[in-house]
Amino acid sequence: MDTRLEPRSTGTGMIIGFLSPTVILLLFMVAYPIFSLAYYSFHDFSALQPDKGMNWIGLDNYIYLLSDTGIWKRFVFTGKFVFLCVTMQMILGVFVGYQLQKTFRGRDVLFTALMLPMMLSPVVAGFLWRYMLNSEWGVVNYIVTLFGFGKIDWLGQAGPALWAAAVVDTWMWTPFIVLLATAAFRGIPETIYEAAEVDGASAAYVFFRVTLPMSAPVLFIALILRLIDSFKQYDLFVALTGGGPGSSTETVSFAVAKTAFSYFYTGEASALAVILLCIIMGLAMILVRHLSQMGARH
């Protein structure tokens, strides 16, 4: 009787057969575009006038971009936005996640319900909040006036618009932090808490000295993922502010889209996209190193 525990074939055929569709698709949809992008970025080229062809201009697109104050404004705005919303999301998410790891009636229903905003289309979120934040008839200003404050022109001024965008992004993505934080907190062995209780440690002490450090690897991954996502945020601003007032709420992604598809400066847009890509790949590399370290420990 044949009692082998391995199949007759080595599986090479299956590996190639099962992986090749995905590999071909992704090479075609990712690798090829990125190489083309790098190629365009060294040329004076407009997709609107392909007949004029590509003129090699070396680093001129990059030099132009980096010496243009307009682009720096986009980076500064993106930086402020990323800092504001990631900070708020991490604090809120860890807080809510900590509350949700306690056992109480209806916890799982609440947990599931709280995940909802993350599942919505950013465009719907953007318009929904634009509707609620309207300075004249929006419900947010109605609540603000109930507390005796004056109406705020949320989306009509640069400062409030930045905060409004951060609040909306926080609304959408805090659930993601809650999700990961709760999972991390629940993974901490009960015995450690019991030991802390025996020692008479206060709740705050336990939280800052036990819970946070022990869940730090997962929280770090959550942080990097949110940094990457909020750095490339585009959809939300299309719906919420349209980049305005003026160009004060344009992110770097927004600037790439505008340069490429409103002005059709394809070469310049490519160069900016390459810069954006490098920053995000840098963040992704940190993430991957961290992920593989975690993987090695398990």
Add this chain to the structure above:
Amino acid sequence: MPQSRNQALALLSRWTLLLMLVLYTIYNLGPILWLMISSLKSRADLFAMPPKLVFSPDFSGYQSVFGVGAARDSASSVGVFDSLVTSVIVSTVGTAVAVFLGTLAGYVCSRFDFRGKGDFMFFVLSTRMLPPVAVLVFYHMMFARLGLADTRIGLVLIAVFINVGLATWIMKGFFDGVPKEVEQIAFVNGYSRNYAFRRLVLPMVKGGIAATAGFCFIFAWNEFAFASILTTTQAKTLPVKISTASGATGIEWTQICAAGVVLILPVLVFFYLIRRHLLMGMTFGVLGRR
């Protein structure tokens, strides 16, 4: 009495925490409720100040989304209803293909060690980190050249592309959960790996496939950046249609609110179906390993 003071403090901090959690819940769920309420308001009631909580429901927004009644959108080249159809077709087909490819790739990555596996897994994951605008510059030209611009087929390709990496990772996680002994039983009995995969392993991860499909559908359904640039008149999806819904009288809020609810509904359904797999899928299996 320090004892009772400590107890009072503990009680106070418990109530403060509870209050904060309640406030967060209002911040989290309030806007979604507000959208649902607003979608049933007439144009006049939408802008009423103070906001009306009691009003007679008006379905004109929904009528235009579903293409019935007098409110059927005729001003723009693609009506809201056509956009809804496009969204359904693109998300469904795109999800089916992505899950099929992800299942194959996920199985191979779970069961075999081969050269470059780590690189492949990273490459596949990195597609999720890619800013859409970076590749859009190229897609814009490529789609025009291949005749894919403004077509549903083109958007299906996008839906597959944005989801195949996620599908591979989630499915790998589910396959990892199936013991290797399952295949070994088949080998002992003289069956091939292919047979073991199709007849034994695949039925065991049915739930996982459904969960993966739920995730992919939600992402395809919500996709905006690609669809907004790559479609102009014929193949607008519902999110794109919403973003351009401004008529002669400004932004069509009744339509936007109704379309927003219609966009949320399938998400709610899929979300309910995959709720138990949320942790598994969203964290790329990192937490599942514990």
